[in-house]
Amino acid sequence: MTNIGSDLPRADGWDKVAGKSQYTVDYSESGMLHGCVLRSPVVCGRIVRVDVEAARSMPGVRAVVTATNVGNGRAGMLVRDQTLFADREIRHHGEAIAAVAADTLAQARAARDAIELEAESLPALTTMAQALASDAPLVHPDWESYALNPMAAELRRQGNVAGELIADPDGVDEAFERAHLVVEDEFCVDRQYQAYLEPMSAVARFTDGRCIVRTGSQFPYNIREELAAYLDVRLSDVRVIGQTVGGGFGAKLGCGTEGYAAVLSRAVGGRSVRVVKTRDEDIVTAPVRENAELRIRTALDAEGNMTAREFSCDMDCGAYGLETPTFPSILFHFAAGIYRIGPVRVHARAVYTNTPPTGAFRGVNGPAVYFAVERHMDNIARRLNEDPMAFRARHMLRDGDTLLNGQALADAHIAREACEAVQKSLPAVGARQSGDRLRGVGSATGFWVTNPLPGSVTITVGEDGRLHVLTGANDNGSGAVAMGLTQIVAEAMGVSTGEVIVGLPDTDLSGYDSGSQGSRTTHIVGKAALIAIDDLKTRIFDVARQMLPPGANELELVGGMVRAVGIGDAQVPLAAVFQMANFSNVSLSGSGTYATTPPAFTPGCAVGLTMPSLLTPTYHAHRAEVEVDSVTGNVRLLRYVVAQEVGRAINPDGIMGQIQGGIAQGIGFTLTENLRLVDGRYLERSLEAYRLPLAQDLPRVEVVLLEHPDSEGPFGAKGVAEPPLVFAPAAIANAVSDAVGKPFYKLPITPEDVLFALDT
Amino acid sequence: MQQLTFEVNGRREVVAVDVGETLLDCLRERLHLTGAKDGCREGECGACTVLVDGQPVDACLYPALACEGVSVRTVEGIGTPSEPSDLQKAIVEHAGLQCGFCTPGIVVVLTALLEAVPNPGRANIQTALAGNLCRCTGYAQIEDAVLSLASGAKDGL
Numbered sequence: 001m002t003n004i005g006s007d008l009p010r011a012d013g014w015d016k017v018a019g020k021s022q023y024t025v026d027y028s029e030s031g032m033l034h035g036c037v038l039r040s041p042v043v044c045g046r047i048v049r050v051d052v053e054a055a056r057s058m059p060g061v062r063a064v065v066t067a068t069n070v071g072n073g074r075a076g077m078l079v080r081d082q083t084l085f086a087d088r089e090i091r092h093h094g095e096a097i098a099a100v101a102a103d104t105l106a107q108a109r110a111a112r113d114a115i116e117l118e119a120e121s122l123p124a125l126t127t128m129a130q131a132l133a134s135d136a137p138l139v140h141p142d143w144e145s146y147a148l149n150p151m152a153a154e155l156r157r158q159g160n161v162a163g164e165l166i167a168d169p170d171g172v173d174e175a176f177e178r179a180h181l182v183v184e185d186e187f188c189v190d191r192q193y194q195a196y197l198e199p200m201s202a203v204a205r206f207t208d209g210r211c212i213v214r215t216g217s218q219f220p221y222n223i224r225e226e227l228a229a230y231l232d233v234r235l236s237d238v239r240v241i242g243q244t245v246g247g248g249f250g251a252k253l254g255c256g257t258e259g260y261a262a263v264l265s266r267a268v269g270g271r272s273v274r275v276v277k278t279r280d281e282d283i284v285t286a287p288v289r290e291n292a293e294l295r296i297r298t299a300l301d302a303e304g305n306m307t308a309r310e311f312s313c314d315m316d317c318g319a320y321g322l323e324t325p326t327f328p329s330i331l332f333h334f335a336a337g338i339y340r341i342g343p344v345r346v347h348a349r350a351v352y353t354n355t356p357p358t359g360a361f362r363g364v365n366g367p368a369v370y371f372a373v374e375r376h377m378d379n380i381a382r383r384l385n386e387d388p389m390a391f392r393a394r395h396m397l398r399d400g401d402t403l404l405n406g407q408a409l410a411d412a413h414i415a416r417e418a419c420e421a422v423q424k425s426l427p428a429v430g431a432r433q434s435g436d437r438l439r440g441v442g443s444a445t446g447f448w449v450t451n452p453l454p455g456s457v458t459i460t461v462g463e464d465g466r467l468h469v470l471t472g473a474n475d476n477g478s479g480a481v482a483m484g485l486t487q488i489v490a491e492a493m494g495v496s497t498g499e500v501i502v503g504l505p506d507t508d509l510s511g512y513d514s515g516s517q518g519s520r521t522t523h524i525v526g527k528a529a530l531i532a533i534d535d536l537k538t539r540i541f542d543v544a545r546q547m548l549p550p551g552a553n554e555l556e557l558v559g560g561m562v563r564a565v566g567i568g569d570a571q572v573p574l575a576a577v578f579q580m581a582n583f584s585n586v587s588l589s590g591s592g593t594y595a596t597t598p599p600a601f602t603p604g605c606a607v608g609l610t611m612p613s614l615l616t617p618t619y620h621a622h623r624a625e626v627e628v629d630s631v632t633g634n635v636r637l638l639r640y641v642v643a644q645e646v647g648r649a650i651n652p653d654g655i656m657g658q659i660q661g662g663i664a665q666g667i668g669f670t671l672t673e674n675l676r677l678v679d680g681r682y683l684e685r686s687l688e689a690y691r692l693p694l695a696q697d698l699p700r701v702e703v704v705l706l707e708h709p710d711s712e713g714p715f716g717a718k719g720v721a722e723p724p725l726v727f728a729p730a731a732i733a734n735a736v737s738d739a740v741g742k743p744f745y746k747l748p749i750t751p752e753d754v755l756f757a758l759d760t
Numbered sequence: 761m762q763q764l765t766f767e768v769n770g771r772r773e774v775v776a777v778d779v780g781e782t783l784l785d786c787l788r789e790r791l792h793l794t795g796a797k798d799g800c801r802e803g804e805c806g807a808c809t810v811l812v813d814g815q816p817v818d819a820c821l822y823p824a825l826a827c828e829g830v831s832v833r834t835v836e837g838i839g840t841p842s843e844p845s846d847l848q849k850a851i852v853e854h855a856g857l858q859c860g861f862c863t864p865g866i867v868v869v870l871t872a873l874l875e876a877v878p879n880p881g882r883a884n885i886q887t888a889l890a891g892n893l894c895r896c897t898g899y900a901q902i903e904d905a906v907l908s909l910a911s912g913a914k915d916g917l
Contacts, residue, residue, distance in 0.1 A: 007855070009852045009853055010852070010855065010857075012860070013851075013852035013857060013860075014841035014842070014844060014852060015841050015860075016857050016860030016863050017839075017841075017844060017848040017851050017852050017857060017860070017863055017867060018795070018835065018836070018838075018839055018840050018841045018848060019793075019794070019796070019834070019835035019836055019863075019864035019867075020795070020840075020841055021860050022794075023861060025794075025797070026794040194895075195893075195895050196859070196861070196895055197797070197799045197805055197807055197859065197861040197862045197893065197894070197895055198797070198799065198859070198861040199798075199799070244859075244860070245859060246797075246860070246861030247858075247859040247861060247895050247896055248859075249895070278801065279799070279800040279801060279802065476859065477858040477859025477860065477896050479858065651855075653854070653901070654855055656855065656900075656901065657855045657858055657896070657897055657898075657901055660897060660898035660899075660900045660901065661858065661895075661896045661897050661898040662898075663898060664897075664898030664899070665895070665898075686802055686804065687799075687800045687802065687893065688802065688804050692893055692895065693898075694886075694889070694890055694893075695885070695886040695889040695890065695903065696883075696886040696890065698898055698899055698900070700900045700903075701898070701900065
């Protein structure tokens with residue numbers, strides 16, 4: 001095999017490095033107008049008056065739209081709780097009030113600024129505590145009337161609680177009563193902005209009564225679904241065409257600008273309208289990672305064995321649910337980490353507040369949950385005066401042990417293998433001090449999941465023998481399509497990657513795909529491609545047999561040729577097979593659809609469980625060595641070691657990029673990135689104030705890839721992209737706690753936090 | 761509108777620009793050179809970086825009318841998909857790009873670095889990249905790409 005396990009250049013790399021890739025902001029159409037959105041300066045309130053008359057008559061203005069003239073279609077990932085524009089209620093700072101389309105962007109902005117908005121401010125619920133108070137007003141008084149998407153069938157909701165999970169197994173209270181020791185910790189994490197370099201953007205037009213939208217979305221089929229709901233049209237009356245994605249990390253799964261471009265285009269009679277967010281607008285309205293408060297109590301017996309746990313968590317949805325109401329279910333699966341603990345009681349809630357909505361960010365709430373679980377493990381080990389890794393090893397699940405949902409984890413031993421690998425690369429030596437510099441080491445381990453949702457692929461042999469791959473999957477930048485899918489197809493078809501052309505998604509042409517989320521694309525879409533190739537190969541071979549000498553029964557694809565096995569050098573090129581097929585009433589096209597089959601689980605293990613099982617688990621260990629400057633409070637990563645199980649590495653350089661980039665985002669979440677809410681408004685609203693890690697802030701991550709091919713995955717591949725970020729905050733926070741000799745419970749750990757800890 | 765005469769990627773250009781127009785808008789909207797990207801319009805992300813008389817500038821903040829008589833070089837003037845520069849080739853071969861939105865700015869900045877310092881170390885590269893945000897890669901493979909050129913070894917490719 002030459003295409004699998006090879007560091008081949010990504011298919012889209014040459015255009016990207018030459019500045020030739022076309023992102024949505026580089027795409028324009030004849031007669032295209034420019035749109036922009038008026039957003040609420042108010043955190044919570046009621047619209048008294050929106051006067052757009054002056055704006056409408058300004059130079060170049062072609063349309064001004066508000067809630068009153070676009071209909072009131074509601075959309076949402078789980079709960080359809082969102083409209084394009086605030087109708088009467090304003091629920092968060094930055095909520096859309098009106099939109100303008102004009103000949104130039106400057107004209108559109110001038111008109112937007114001329115719209116008169118009169119809004120009455122009301123007391124805002126800017127914290128979860130306020131929203132959960134028994135006498136709190138409801139963020140959504142009509143919550144019971146909202147339609148639910150199928151994924152929300154099990155969702156448990158009540159007032160300001162947009163999603164709640166309760167697991168209450170037998171034996172928890174008894175175990176705590178019998179406990180020799182109870183260790184209790186409280187953690188909190190702040191919000192994190194995805195900070196993709198390409199601000200959200202879309203170009204929409206109406207043709208033949210249908211809406212056509214171009215957008216660099218991670219999930220074109222979801223954009224179609226949301227747009228159809230907002231526009232109140234049939235799903236198939238919306239066509240979403242993918243563009244190159246300039247980064248998304250979860251933020252570009254749902255509609256950002258697409259809905260505004262679409263309603264403006266409809267209002268001007270179908271002309272194209274482009275809407276691009278400014279950076280401050282993008283920060284205020286991005287579906288950022290949610291802030292959360294987590295509490296863990298663990299009971300231990302006299303031998304220091306964990307015997308039960310209670311884990312509760314509140315996560316801030318903001319004013320609309322997006323993906324967040326399903327996060328309590330994700331927390332449930334990881335509440336015990338990868339350890340034998342006994343019964344675990346879980347209570348997790350996603351809470352509506354009058355703050356900008358939160359949503360999906362790479363690893364969703366995994367970084368927060370593992371931060372809490374793995375910091376807690378270190379704290380317990382310290383109380384027991386035991387080495388943290390030895391304490392973990394004593395409790396680690398063994399092959400066949402069950403998770404909290406009753407699902408068996410068949411290959412849990414890989415986590416031990418990962419822990420041993422990081423220990424070998426970077427032995428933990430204990431905290432050291434040298435002058436003003438404090439050094440420490442911290443670790444984290446656990447398992448993560450590969451999103452199982454369906455994807456599909458159609459592969460067609462072209463006239464010249466090249467392979468055209470049609471899929472709804474978009475490369476979000478990770479290389480899952482440009483490397484993973486491309487290399488998988490090349491390998492299975494016996495050609496070089498240059499013979500494989502993967503088009504951009506188009507919901508009119510490509511089959512359904514569940515989006516670049518949950519580390520799923522290489523695994524799911526790669527598998528769908530192999531199913532398509534099984535279908536295609538049968539057709540190719542049936543035609544080729546007619547062209548090869550008699551007795552050519554067993555055929556193979558090598559170097560773009562169909563070759564008869566065992567009959568000298570009898571072979572025929574794919575291009576010739578196409579010509580023959582074309583006049584033999586055979587379509588040289590194969591299609592495949594794949595979704596992971598869910599494993600058995602215990603029904604009733606929890607109430608409100610929207611995701612009952614975990615599929616295609618992967619195993620991980622991280623270890624960080626930090627140096628803390630006791631004068632400035634700054635934390636520097638000296639070394640960072642990752643042992644990651646990937647099933648099978650399709651492109652090791654690509655995986656290295658996912659790990660290095662994921663750790664960088666984890667370092668940011670842990671140390672520098674701070675998106676602070678003050679009375680419902682973000683303090684950081686520029687890339688100057690919001691401090692992303694720079695090149696000089698980052699270590700070169702040392703990576704050990706563990707390969708345990710998955711029986712279902714394409715060539716054994718599993719999901720890769722999210723886990724580096726999921727485990728980094730726990731490892732780094734443990735390292736800082738080790739270095740400083742004080743426990744840290746809050747993310748980010750700022751220099752001020754470090755200095756405060758050192759002084760107390 | 762005022763007339764601006766300058767050189768862009770080795771070719772003399774005469775364009776009419778608005779007073780206050782940025783170099784980025786002039787390049788993207790009037791000359792259709794869309795390689796330089798608008799990532800923040802506040803001089804923070806570096807995706808719009810171009811060379812003005814050989815010096816990297818944030819084109820999103822640089823006035824177009826300040827370019828009278830100067831020589832501007834954009835990512836399009838550094839190489840093409842079929843004929844990339846050594847640096848562009850190394851970045852692709854070291855997987856030093858993912859979504860690619862920041863990549864044009866990074867190519868421009870590192871081209872300037874290599875012209876000034878032919879054999880930069882990792883610290884030089886990191887300092888040169890201090891004005892360029894990349895959210896995908898964590899920078900290491902970009903640095904590896906430059907180091908492969910600096911050593912002259914071409915990394916065995």
